[in-house]
Amino acid sequence: MSHSAVPSVLFVCVHNAGRSQMAAAFLTHLAQGRIEVRSAGSAPADTVNPAVVQAMAETGIDISAEIPKILTPEAVQLSDVVITMGCGDTCPYFPGKRYLDWQLPDPAGQGVAAVRPIRDEIRERVRGLIEELGGEHGR
Secondary structure (H helix, E strand, C coil): CCCCCCCEEEEECCCCCCHHHHHHHHHHHHHCCCCEEEEEECCCCCCCCHHHHHHHHCCCCCCCCCCCCECCHHHHHCCCEEEECCCHHHCCCCCCCEEEECCCCCCCCCCHHHHHHHHHHHHHHHHHHHHHCCCCCCC
């Protein structure tokens, strides 16, 4: 990763309807353009989980217009860091990429009360990621 380019992160979970959407929204919001953000899923759902949309709205972040996206090899190739959240072996592997696996509960089928702690854990992990990637520059 060169210091002249903006680092890029790809969040991946199976349906791209919960964890990866929350992580991408937090990173986009907190990094304020200092990090390029993508999210995708190996078997994307039709819509983002409504409980996830509601939990994010409670933090002032609106993801109601987001649409789950299919994971492509190109998305992985374009990213410096790939963070999986339960997609297992379905993520393509490319040498030279940094892969992290965040073990987080799946919010699928859960109400907003169960999604809040997952959301809060993701927010803390994203804050740590921003610090790691040098996203604090310009503060």
